[in-house]
Amino acid sequence: MLLINTDHNSFYTIYANTSTEPSTRPTTSNVLTDTYQRHHDYLRISITERCNLRCTYCMPEEGIQLSPSDNLLKKEEILHLAKLFVNQGVTKIRLTGGEPTVRPDIIELVQGLGALKQHGLKSLAMTSNGIALKRKLPALVEAGLDTLNVSLDTLDPHLFEIMTRRRGFDKVVGAIDEAVKLGMPHVKINTVVMRGINDQEVMNFAAYTKDRPVNVRFIEYMPFDGNKWNQNKLVPFKELINRIESMYGKLDKLNDGANDTTKHFQVPGYKGKLGFITSMTDHFCGTCNRLRITADGNIKVCLFGNTEVSLRDLIRQGKTDEELVEVISSAVKKKKKQHAGMFELASRKNRPMILIGVVKQRYSSRTIPAYLLSAPAMQWTHQRAYYSSKTDPEEPRLTHTDPHTGEARMVSVTDKTPTKREAKAVGRIVLPNQAYKLLRDNQVHSMKGNVLTVAQIAGIQAAKATSNLIPLCHPLLLGLIDVRLWLDDEKRSVECESVVQTSGKTGVEMEALTATSVALLTVYDMCKAATKEMVIQDIRVVSKTGGKSGPWKSDNVK
Numbered sequence: 001m002l003l004i005n006t007d008h009n010s011f012y013t014i015y016a017n018t019s020t021e022p023s024t025r026p027t028t029s030n031v032l033t034d035t036y037q038r039h040h041d042y043l044r045i046s047i048t049e050r051c052n053l054r055c056t057y058c059m060p061e062e063g064i065q066l067s068p069s070d071n072l073l074k075k076e077e078i079l080h081l082a083k084l085f086v087n088q089g090v091t092k093i094r095l096t097g098g099e100p101t102v103r104p105d106i107i108e109l110v111q112g113l114g115a116l117k118q119h120g121l122k123s124l125a126m127t128s129n130g131i132a133l134k135r136k137l138p139a140l141v142e143a144g145l146d147t148l149n150v151s152l153d154t155l156d157p158h159l160f161e162i163m164t165r166r167r168g169f170d171k172v173v174g175a176i177d178e179a180v181k182l183g184m185p186h187v188k189i190n191t192v193v194m195r196g197i198n199d200q201e202v203m204n205f206a207a208y209t210k211d212r213p214v215n216v217r218f219i220e221y222m223p224f225d226g227n228k229w230n231q232n233k234l235v236p237f238k239e240l241i242n243r244i245e246s247m248y249g250k251l252d253k254l255n256d257g258a259n260d261t262t263k264h265f266q267v268p269g270y271k272g273k274l275g276f277i278t279s280m281t282d283h284f285c286g287t288c289n290r291l292r293i294t295a296d297g298n299i300k301v302c303l304f305g306n307t308e309v310s311l312r313d314l315i316r317q318g319k320t321d322e323e324l325v326e327v328i329s330s331a332v333k334k335k336k337k338q339h340a341g342m343f344e345l346a347s348r349k350n351r352p353m354i355l356i357g358v359v360k361q362r363y364s365s366r367t368i369p370a371y372l373l374s375a376p377a378m379q380w381t382h383q384r385a386y387y388s389s390k391t392d393p394e395e396p397r398l399t400h401t402d403p404h405t406g407e408a409r410m411v412s413v414t415d416k417t418p419t420k421r422e423a424k425a426v427g428r429i430v431l432p433n434q435a436y437k438l439l440r441d442n443q444v445h446s447m448k449g450n451v452l453t454v455a456q457i458a459g460i461q462a463a464k465a466t467s468n469l470i471p472l473c474h475p476l477l478l479g480l481i482d483v484r485l486w487l488d489d490e491k492r493s494v495e496c497e498s499v500v501q502t503s504g505k506t507g508v509e510m511e512a513l514t515a516t517s518v519a520l521l522t523v524y525d526m527c528k529a530a531t532k533e534m535v536i537q538d539i540r541v542v543s544k545t546g547g548k549s550g551p552w553k554s555d556n557v558k
């Protein structure tokens with residue numbers, strides 16, 4: 001038995017059981033109980049800072065500074081700490097990161113943790129992005145992994161690439177299917193919802209639960225260092241429920257567990273479930289039962305708290321288990337009743353998400369301004385139309401005119417950092433029946449060559465010449481120009497899609513638009529001998545990535 005002094009100058013009795021024997025494990029320990037009587041039986045351990053994706057909401061665009069590998073917890077240290085926590089009453093451990101599967105010793109680590117099930121651990125979980133998971137999954141399950149959360153924010157492979165800045169959609173879906181096939185009982189999909197980016201995906205995910213026994217959980221977008229959080233991108237869960245119910249009818253409300261941060265629902269008759277992790281608009285810290293260990297070995301008692309104590313240093317200094325338990329207990333006792341409100345948090349410093357490795361924190365609804373809870377107040381989004389505004393930097397404005405005189409001017413990009421940027425523009429030319437038939441039958445081709453190929457080359461050349469055509473456009477070195485044209489029999493049209501990439505200081509929307517426009521003009525030119533009744537229409541940018549405003553996707557993409 002240890003006696004420790006707390007902040008409040010009173011003494012707490014701590015039953016510090018540092019033995020690893022199951023028989024001596026106390027049934028109740030107050031080491032992990034804080035001063036608000038919250039008992040912490042859930043430990044989330046971040047086992048790496050590395051990741052094979054670059055999700056825009058998690059990772060700062062410029063990347064993160066990785067700790068030297070010596071600073072990170074070694075497998076033995078993780079197992080040592082895990083055992084200590086289990087002995088004090090932790091019954092659930094979740095491995096997270098970074099991406100836990102990129103750790104080379106992940107299977108041995110899970111084996112070691114799985115062995116703690118003989119010492120009181122009931123559940124061993126992992127949150128993974130699924131990219132490198134499928135092949136390792138059977139061994140992980142064999143080693144004791146029983147609960148899996150896979151992060152997937154969209155069912156559209158292209159949007160996946162935009163949101164994660166990497167390819168790999170099929171691998172993630174493959175990992176989810178594998179987990180279901182292996183009979184894992186609680187396969188969960190974590191979907192961070194961002195307005196104007198993937199909020200339309202909730203409908204697709206609802207459909208996804210029809211035949212799959214998975215639990216898709218929509219997570220409200222949270223602010224962390226470097227993720228450029230802004231309230232317009234947050235979609236309150238109530239709005240999402242309304243949207244889903246407008247298409248699927250009333251959802252069945254399911255029971256939630258005592259410490260559950262998820263509100264569970266189900267489309268009647270569907271196999272899977274839908275959940276809402278309402279961290280931002282409807283939460284409280286009152287039932288929080290989580291503690292976290294960061295990859296560099298700090299204990300973090302609150303996701304949004306900045307207080308951290310290095311357990312790694314204590315282990316390396318050769319402190320005894322009793323001393324470690326004392327420090328852990330003291331940290332737990334300092335846990336605040338609740339953390340600050342969302343706006344305050346958004347402006348505060350915290351680790352980037354990737355360095356904490358978590359979802360789900362409860363907020364007091366009292367800390368959320370009432371207007372945030374109403375959907376209409378959030379209607380204008382980051383989909384920037386550039387109107388003029390001299391005062392509010394968040395207001396859309398015309399960037400190519402002087403805010404005071406209205407005169408045209410080029411935007412200075414001299415001090416900007418180059419980033420990878422991509423834009424996609426689409427458009428079509430609709431032809432009368434007869435001309436379309438000619439095009440289809442290749443009759444027009446024979447007059448001036450293959451129309452679509454010529455149009456494609458014209459589009460590519462045009463993209464390169466954009467800065468010569470549009471006066472205030474900066475010249476850019478383009479890394480990729482991909483112009484595709486195809487016939488659509490139903491619309492009697494030639495459809496065009498142009499994707500342009502660069503690693504530069506300004507975006508490539510104008511290049512993509514120019515490519516599409518000129519490709520379609522070329523079709524017009526080559527068919528005008530047959531008809532002049534052609535209509536070029538619907539030329540527009542449908543998605544873009546990179547730059548300060550981050551990824552954007554049009555709501556009107558079918």
Ligand code: SAM
Binds near residue numbers: 051222360
């Ligand atoms: N790499 C793993 C993954 O993505 O599943 C584990 C680590 S990741 C930091 C853990 C979870 O945090 C993921 O489900 C991710 O979607 C979520 N997350 C990251 N940034 C977030 C944010 N700004 N708001 C809400 N959830 C976020």
Ligand code: SF4
Binds near residue numbers: 051053097098354
């Ligand atoms: Fe990597 Fe997970 Fe963060 Fe995405 S959410 S960047 S997968 S750690």
